[in-house]
Amino acid sequence: MPSTHMKLKILLPFKVFAEKVDVLRIVAESRNGSFGLLPQRLDCVAALAPGILIYETATEGEVCVAVDEGVLVKTGSEVLISVRNAIGGTDLGELHKAVEQEFLNLDEQERSVRSVLAKLEGGFITRFAAMHHE
Numbered sequence: 001m002p003s004t005h006m007k008l009k010i011l012l013p014f015k016v017f018a019e020k021v022d023v024l025r026i027v028a029e030s031r032n033g034s035f036g037l038l039p040q041r042l043d044c045v046a047a048l049a050p051g052i053l054i055y056e057t058a059t060e061g062e063v064c065v066a067v068d069e070g071v072l073v074k075t076g077s078e079v080l081i082s083v084r085n086a087i088g089g090t091d092l093g094e095l096h097k098a099v100e101q102e103f104l105n106l107d108e109q110e111r112s113v114r115s116v117l118a119k120l121e122g123g124f125i126t127r128f129a130a131m132h133h134e
Contacts, residue, residue, distance in 0.1 A: 003039050003077040008055055010065065011082045018065070018088070020057055026079060027054040028072055037074055046072045048083065052095055063088075066095040 005024065010017040026037040029051030037044075053065045070083030087098045 005077065006037070006039050006074075007078045009078075009080050010053075010067070010086055011080065012086060013084065017083075017086045020055065022057045022059065023079070024056045024058065026056075028067075028081070029053070037079060039077055041074065043075050044072075045074075048072055048081070052092070053081070053086075064092055064095055065089075066098045 005022045006026065008018070008020045008023045008026065010019075024039075027034055028037070028046065029035075029049050030046050031049045034051075035046065048067060048070045050068050051066075053067045054062060055065075056062045066087040066089070067081070068084040068086070070081060073080045073082075087095065089095050089098075
């Protein structure tokens with residue numbers, strides 16, 4: 001008999017953020033838009049964009065979690081979500097602000113840091129090559 005519930009585990013790099021066993025449905029966001037998961041859906045893998053993850057359980061009802069980018073993997077009745085950061089809360093407006101302030105700004109900071117590192121690496125390689133030719 002097919003399962004009517006899913007097991008959800010939200011993983012962060014340093015801990016398990018949430019683990020639920022009676023999940024009825026999940027709604028997540030990818031770069032192409034939102035998508036939903038039900039227990040009988042075929043197995044899948046999806047890259048998640050920063051946004052609001054919604055899951056529903058019989059006991060808690062609908063729960064919203066702000067998540068950073070990551071990966072969702074559904075195999076059978078198990079759904080694993082691995083993200084860089086997650087923030088739980090009840091106010092949807094506050095969660096949207098958290099996504100904008102925390103996760104999207106972090107991407108800009110990472111791009112800036114990567115640009116500086118690329119310049120440093122380029123300078124190092126140039127000086128190393130010049131030293132090698134001497």
